[in-house]
Amino acid sequence: MQLLSRARRSPGVGVRLPAVAGGQTELGWFLTAQQRGNDATRIRPWTEGNAVQPLVHGSTYFAVLAEALARVGPGDLVLFSDWRGDPDERLTDGGATVRESLSAAVLRGALVKGLMWRSHLDTLRFSNRENRTLAERVNEVGGEVLLDQRVRAVGSHHQKFVVIRHAARPADDIALVGGIDLAHGRRDDADHRGDPQALPFSHAYGPRPPWHDVHVLIRGPAVRDVEDVFRERWEDPAALSRLPWQAVPDVVHGEDRQPSVLPPPAPDPPPAGTCAVQLLRTYPQRRPRYPFAPAGERSAARGYAKALRRARRLVYIEDQYLWSADVAQVFAAALRREPGLHLIAVVPRYPDQDDRLGLPPVRLGHAQALQIVRAAGGDRVMVLDVENRDGLPVYVHAKVCVIDDVWATVGSDNFNRRSWTHDSELTAAILDRRLDEREPRDPAGLGDGARAFARELRLELWREHLDRDDDTGLIDPGDAIDAMRSSAAALDAWHAGGRSGPRPPGRLRAHPVVRMPLWQRLLAAPSYHAIVDPDGRPTWMKVGGRH
Numbered sequence: 001m002q003l004l005s006r007a008r009r010s011p012g013v014g015v016r017l018p019a020v021a022g023g024q025t026e027l028g029w030f031l032t033a034q035q036r037g038n039d040a041t042r043i044r045p046w047t048e049g050n051a052v053q054p055l056v057h058g059s060t061y062f063a064v065l066a067e068a069l070a071r072v073g074p075g076d077l078v079l080f081s082d083w084r085g086d087p088d089e090r091l092t093d094g095g096a097t098v099r100e101s102l103s104a105a106v107l108r109g110a111l112v113k114g115l116m117w118r119s120h121l122d123t124l125r126f127s128n129r130e131n132r133t134l135a136e137r138v139n140e141v142g143g144e145v146l147l148d149q150r151v152r153a154v155g156s157h158h159q160k161f162v163v164i165r166h167a168a169r170p171a172d173d174i175a176l177v178g179g180i181d182l183a184h185g186r187r188d189d190a191d192h193r194g195d196p197q198a199l200p201f202s203h204a205y206g207p208r209p210p211w212h213d214v215h216v217l218i219r220g221p222a223v224r225d226v227e228d229v230f231r232e233r234w235e236d237p238a239a240l241s242r243l244p245w246q247a248v249p250d251v252v253h254g255e256d257r258q259p260s261v262l263p264p265p266a267p268d269p270p271p272a273g274t275c276a277v278q279l280l281r282t283y284p285q286r287r288p289r290y291p292f293a294p295a296g297e298r299s300a301a302r303g304y305a306k307a308l309r310r311a312r313r314l315v316y317i318e319d320q321y322l323w324s325a326d327v328a329q330v331f332a333a334a335l336r337r338e339p340g341l342h343l344i345a346v347v348p349r350y351p352d353q354d355d356r357l358g359l360p361p362v363r364l365g366h367a368q369a370l371q372i373v374r375a376a377g378g379d380r381v382m383v384l385d386v387e388n389r390d391g392l393p394v395y396v397h398a399k400v401c402v403i404d405d406v407w408a409t410v411g412s413d414n415f416n417r418r419s420w421t422h423d424s425e426l427t428a429a430i431l432d433r434r435l436d437e438r439e440p441r442d443p444a445g446l447g448d449g450a451r452a453f454a455r456e457l458r459l460e461l462w463r464e465h466l467d468r469d470d471d472t473g474l475i476d477p478g479d480a481i482d483a484m485r486s487s488a489a490a491l492d493a494w495h496a497g498g499r500s501g502p503r504p505p506g507r508l509r510a511h512p513v514v515r516m517p518l519w520q521r522l523l524a525a526p527s528y529h530a531i532v533d534p535d536g537r538p539t540w541m542k543v544g545g546r547h
Contacts (some may be wrong), residue, residue: 025448028310029407029431030278031303038297042228043279050220051273052430054410054457056464058186058195059092061176061215066091068164068174069101074109075167077263078102079230081115081159081426083412084127084183087134089197091187098182099137106143113262114138114145115233117157118241127183134182136253144260147250148233149241152284152422154531159281159426160215160412163227165266171219173269175226177428178215178410179320179399185211186397190464192388192507201395202354210394212386214318214461216410216428221268222277229279229426232292234259274433275453278303282413282425284536295538300413300427301330301420301547304401307429308334311341311403312444314477316458317415318346318398322383323365324416324533325372326545332376342380342481343373346465347511349385349393360524361532363514365416370513382481383511384488386465389503391495399427400461404444404477407431408454420547422536430454438475467505484508 026046033045055061072078080102087099096104106112116135119128135145148157162176180186184199194208201209218226240257241247250257280303283293290296308315311334322328322345335341351362374381386394401409411427413419432453435441442449459471462480466487474480487506494504516524529535535542 026276026431028448029307030276030429031280031299031306035302035306036297036299037302038293038295038299040294041292041297042232043225043281046276046278047221047225047268048276048433049271049273050218050222050275050277052275052277052428052432052453053217054460055176055178055215055217056460057189058180058211058213059189061178061180061213062091062187064217065162065176066095066101068176069105071172072105072108072110072164072166076105076110077163077165077167078105078110078112079114079163079227080182081157081161081230081233082182083117083156083158083160084119084131084181085116085134086127086130086182086184086197087137089182089184089187099134102138102143103141106138106141111263112138112143112145113230113234114143115148115157115230116145117151118147118149118246119156130183132253146240146259149246150233150236150238150286150290151424152286152534152536154534155284155536156423158412158419158423159229161226161229161426163223163230165223165227165269167266170266170269171272173219173223175218175223176215177218177226177426178213179397179412180213180215185209186213188212192386192394202350202352204350204354204393205395206392210388210392212318212394212396212398214398214400214410216430218277218428219269219272220275220277221271222279222428224265224268225277225279226426227265229281231262231265233424234262236290236292238288276431276433278429278431280409280411280413280427280429282420282423282536284422285538296421296536298421298537298547300411300425303409303427303429305330305547307401307403307407309337310407310444310446312338312446313340313342313404314443314481315341315343316400316402317344318396318400318461319415320348320397320399321414321416321419322347323362323369324418324420325365325368326417327415327420328369328372332372335373335377335380341377342382342477343377344382344384344481344484346384346386346396346508348396349387349509349511352395360516360520361528363516364521364524364528365533367513367516369415382485382488384484384508385511386507387509388507391499394507400457402454402458404448405436405450405455405458406444406448407451408457410457417533417535422534440476443477465506465508467507
């Protein structure tokens with residue numbers, strides 16, 4: 001109970017600061033209801049009065065989740081959605097598994113409902129068997145976990161969140177949102193030795209791949225909005241799976257193909273902190289239409305585009321897939337508009353798979369995206385990857401963005417066209433009203449002031465990547481950029497010199513881009529556009545280049 005108790009005591013992260021900004025800044029950073037472009041949703045433009053805590057690393061998230069699930073009882077509600085779920089993944093060392101934790105909650109009288117992506121076949125390195133097994137085991141004890149394939153062709157449900165509502169303790173209600181699946185390979189920590197329960201992966205990462213990822217813990221009114229994301233999908237009347245080779249196995253296995261009726265939603269949890277939270281989503285245009293997004297929703301793409309128009313000094317991102325020309329153009333436009341703006345991106349050194357057929361399309365999109373942002377920003381663009389202290393590359397699965405220490409996002413959407421148009425995604429955009437009064441107090445010079453959550457999230461990540469115990473030289477964007485650049489250069493030089501002498505502090509290295517011959521680019525382009533990074537927008541948006 002210690003982790004959740006600590007979260008309740010603090011309205012956000014970092015040092016407690018008395019200064020609080022006015023409430024009008026949200027209009028400049030967040031999408032209005034009209035700008036979301038989807039008036040069929042019940043999701044509010046944003047909510048205020050939330051406490052938000054970053055959960056960096058799968059081990060941190062899983063420990064919080066295990067504790068939260070252990071506290072649910074009769075009449076409580078547990079809702080979750082995920083891209084992959086391994087029933088035997090342990091949430092803590094020697095502790096309960098995902099299946100055991102969810103099943104125990106059911107047996108104590110909680111109502112447990114889940115939406116797992118149905119997934120492609122395991123022979124294609126997906127998780128059809130694992131997701132089905134998790135659903136079956138939880139359903140055996142009285143839960144209701146459905147396999148949801150209400151997506152476009154070659155699409156997926158990529159949202160990763162858990163909502164816990166307490167019948168008698170609304171102040172304890174939480175939502176957990178981010179990029180971490182309930183799956184093998186995710187339970188790593190700051191040392192990046194990897195999850196003891198590894199999954200098949202690129203050989204470049206070793207037998208126990210190191211994994212970097214981020215989630216957030218939310219308390220307050222935004223919990224109800226995350227719950228409504230689940231309710232909208234749950235109440236979709238479309239068939240869970242329509243293709244015969246999907247529907248027949250469901251019938252043979254006795255799978256539940258008709259969602260039950262959810263109980264009426266409880267009122268908002270009480271205010272818990274100082275953060276405004278806006279939920280950004282992606283849904284594609286689909287036939288039959290989503291009733292809650294008839295033309296799809298692209299608020300993730302729109303939210304980033306709006307926030308980047310206010311960027312002045314530093315955009316920091318961590319992302320698994322920075323490989324779309326469409327997305328890169330949004331960042332490039334910001335770099336061209338603001339000559340003092342810097343972009344730092346932390347990405348995986350290698351793709352997650354190393355098969356000969358799958359690599360070229362991935363490398364094609366990645367190379368194109370980096371070429372676009374570097375052409376716009378020159379040496380103001382720094383692309384880095386991460387290794388652990390043994391020199392083994394760390395797979396960056398996080399989906400994080402921090403702009404000028406004001407606006408921050410943590411979620412499931414990657415910086416590619418698939419995530420911005422095609423698959424279901426959910427991201428929390430956070431704007432803390434608490435001001436961080438350390439200099440510079442207003443890095444962008446727009447009067448917004450540095451915000452506690454955004455600045456502390458960036459600093460927590462940078463302290464780890466740079467092997468720092470404090471924030472010296474990391475608060476001012478100019479000094480911080482120099483620190484990142486010099487640290488990566490020192491580590492690169494140490495490797496280039498044969499690892500002679502003490503290893504310099506820091507884990508960042510300059511990210512290499514594989515050059516592809518023209519013939520390989522031409523062969524890779526069709527599969528890249530059709531399968532790896534498809535476009536889920538309506539035709540008129542594709543033609544007009546709009547989101």
